Amino acid sequence: MSFPLHHPARRKFLKTMGALGAAALMSETKSSAQAKPMRIDTHSHFTGPSVYDQELKAGHQALVSWKPQVTIDEMEEGGVQTSILSVGDPGVWFGDDMKARASARECNEIGAKAVRDFPGRFGLFTVLPLPDVAGALKEIEYAFDTLHADGVGIVSSYQGRYLGNALFTPMWEELNRRKAVVYTHPLCAACAAQPDLIDGQNRGVEFVFDTTRTIVSVLANGIPARFPDIKFIWSHAGGTVPFITGRLTGKNDKLPKGAMYELKRFYYDTAQAFNEYTLPSFKKFVPSDRIVFGTDFPLGGGSAKVVAKGLADNGGFTPEEMRKIDHENALTLFPRLQKYFV
Secondary structure, X not given: OOOOOOOHHHHHHHHHHHHHHXXXXXXXXXXXXXXXOOEEEEEEEOOOHHHHHHHHHOOOHHXXXXXXXXXXXXXXXXXXXXXXXXXOOOOOOOOOHHHHHHHHHHHHHHHHHHHHXXXXXXXXXXXXXXXXXXXXXXXXXXXXXXXXXXXXXXEOEEOOEEOOOHHHHHHHHHHHHOOOEEEEEOOOHXXXXXXXXXXXXXXXXXXXXXXXXXXXXXXXXXXXXXXXXXXXXXXXXXXXXXXXXHHOOOOOOOOOOOHHHHHOOOEXXXXXXXXXXOHHHHHHHOOHHHEEOOOOEOOOOOOHHHHHXXXXXXXXXXXXXXXXXXXXXXXXXXXXXXXXXX
């Protein structure tokens, strides 16, 4: 039966249908907003009070006011279930081994507390008081055996020594024994010699170069082949490595399977690497099962929402590849998180 345009029954019918449509829309919006977060952010920073002065000198004001809830709020916006916390540059060593050991312990206790207080929302890459290797070995033992850290977080160089330096051999031996995940963040090593590089943009450029230099150092000294059970994660898509692979190929006694084989075994995060210019080379060089989601929050790398949009807009990844990048690859590194993704 049909009703005239202004018939009361027609008006009642339209009102009812409108209400039902609005309810459905609200339900859909609510469902979308409450969708289970499905990302693991492997590049998320924090720090401790004893390092505040040095963080400010590095221009990291956002870290001085950091609290777990700040990161959780950002995670909710960007669909992140878990953020693996790390202390990036400038690290915790500033000339005094004992102070560095105390700062490392302070930061690691803060990170471990966040992991305990917010189950499933945080992981921890423990910071080490390098270049104090003896102190680093003690902190590795404490971090893994007492704090149950997910891995270690180190920077690309210490007092001019890149990570392939023989000084660090005892650390690699212990981390290999533990089959550890090693996350590496760049340091502006050139800043000490060239103060004009303190400018933010110059620092950012030096960061990618320092990552490249330390990867080259690790390869040149055969670290991946000598310690094959270490799982390396390199920040910012490996610096400039995806663009200079032609200079990194070849086999030698230290890398019997070749540099490219080892480069493709490493993991690389997406922080600062989600733009239309970087992604094509990054994607061609790195297998999709070796890319992990990373933001650099709360520093300049962008929020999870921004990174995810950049990957979607510029990556040309398949849905299967995006699942790997969002969380599946990270779950192979951090299987304890599996229960939060079922």
